[in-house]
Amino acid sequence: MGLGKPVRRVLFSVVGGALVIVGVVLLVLPGPGLLLVLAGLLVLASEFPALRRFVGPVRTRAMQAAEDSVSSPLRIGGSVLAGLALLAAGIVWGTVRSLPFSGWSTGTSLILSSLILFALVIWSYLRVRAKQEVSGKP
Known part of the structure; x- marks a missing residue:
């Protein structure tokens, strides 16, 4: 039982840190960067209360x-196109062996990224x- 708390803390630190790092990278790449940073902070704040202020x-x-x-429909369309591009890239990287870092580990991560984006x-x-319906705006 004494080992559970340190293991939990390390696990939450690794998962939370990874989410924050991926989120920061996605701030400049297409993707839900701030939402992943938020998810990482929530995970980290559960173990490190000092982070709750952020x-x-x-x-x-x-x-x-x-x-x-x-x-706008344009932004939605752009996000959908980015998701489709990630999905296609994942399939290509999973099947074409001549590409750098080819294989299903890379392909799967790209496909998973597209599913998260969708x-x-x-x-x-x-x-x-739902917010518009509550406020009565179209």
Whole structure:
């Protein structure tokens, strides 16, 4: 039983840190960067209470970014195209052996990234739509 707390802390640190790092990378690449940074901070804050003060501001910015990402059909279309490109790249990297870092480990990570992007676009769209229905705006 004494080993459980340190193992949990290391596990949460690794997972939270990875989410924050991937989120920061996705701030400059197409993807849900702020939402992943927020997820990482939430995981880390569960083990490191001092980080809780950063959760509120990042949550506010992440929710605004999520709303902005589905604010027009053009932005939704761009996100869907980015997701389809990631999906196609994953299939190509999984099947074409002559590419750098080829194989299903790379292909699977790209496909998983596309699925996460699709899920977040759908979630953002439904969230914005529900917010508009509550406020009475079209």
